[in-house]
Amino acid sequence: MAEELKIPTHIAFIMDGNGRWAKRRLMPRKYGHKMGVEALKRVVAACDELGVKEVSFYALSTENWSRPQDEIDALLAMIKKFADEEMQDYVNKNYRIRFMGELHRLPKETMSALEKVESAAKGNTGIVVNIGLNYGGRDEIVRAAGKLAAAGKEINIENMNSAIDTAGMHDPDIIVRCAGEKRLSNFMLWQSAYSEFVFIDDFWPDFDKDTVIGIIREFSGRERRFGGLK
Numbered sequence: 001m002a003e004e005l006k007i008p009t010h011i012a013f014i015m016d017g018n019g020r021w022a023k024r025r026l027m028p029r030k031y032g033h034k035m036g037v038e039a040l041k042r043v044v045a046a047c048d049e050l051g052v053k054e055v056s057f058y059a060l061s062t063e064n065w066s067r068p069q070d071e072i073d074a075l076l077a078m079i080k081k082f083a084d085e086e087m088q089d090y091v092n093k094n095y096r097i098r099f100m101g102e103l104h105r106l107p108k109e110t111m112s113a114l115e116k117v118e119s120a121a122k123g124n125t126g127i128v129v130n131i132g133l134n135y136g137g138r139d140e141i142v143r144a145a146g147k148l149a150a151a152g153k154e155i156n157i158e159n160m161n162s163a164i165d166t167a168g169m170h171d172p173d174i175i176v177r178c179a180g181e182k183r184l185s186n187f188m189l190w191q192s193a194y195s196e197f198v199f200i201d202d203f204w205p206d207f208d209k210d211t212v213i214g215i216i217r218e219f220s221g222r223e224r225r226f227g228g229l230k
């Protein structure tokens with residue numbers, strides 16, 4: 001009998017192991033991030049092809065600023081290049097583009113490149129590609145609660161759902177962490193209440209369509225009860 005895969009609505013990825021992947025090849029860490037961008041493109045294409053409706057990626061955390069300046073500069077340059085080139089292609093492919101996090105700490109030209117593609121993709125109806133930039137789950141929760149308080153609204157779950165950065169999106173069905181690590185590292189803390197966790201030993205730059213199929217296969221075998229009984 002053909003295998004039946006349950007296609008999740010939303011998969012969120014914590015991209016990890018770029019540095020170790022590069023080190024094993026005696027290459028600089030930046031090269032690992034560069035290959036990480038290629039993996040991200042493969043994963044987005046695979047998810048779209050398989051019928052996943054929303055994908056999220058943790059590209060830059062509120063804590064990543066403590067890395068050496070040349071690594072930060074390389075990451076920022078890659079993000080700008082990604083917005084200028086790859087994301088234009090996403091706009092043409094009918095993908096929706098969103099960002100989560102506090103973008104204002106990014107260089108002005110990066111921010112305006114991001115805003116430009118986000119607004120160009122506004123009327124699109126395809127897969128949602130959501131990227132966390134200067135993102136932290138605790139920071140997001142505090143900002144959302146602050147927005148509600150400033151508007152004089154009650155802080156309850158429904159209002160918080162519409163004040164967080166992913167408002168209007170589904171909570172992730174699956175959160176994937178790779179490179180042998182097993183922690184959330186401040187990623188989508190509010191949204192992950194009932195997410196299934198999948199841990200993959202591969203480093204992020206090695207991710208491809210087969211990795212995504214493996215993740216969906218594992219998810220398909222899970223029983224989700226959302227706090228209820230079977």
Ligand code: FPP
Nearest residue numbers: 015016017018019020036037059078079082
């Ligand atoms: C974790 O690997 C990865 C990051 C902190 C950055 C992820 C960023 C990208 C893939 C590129 C930028 C993204 C876009 C959207 C253009 P690590 O450096 O912590 O690896 P290590 O644990 O092996 O050192």
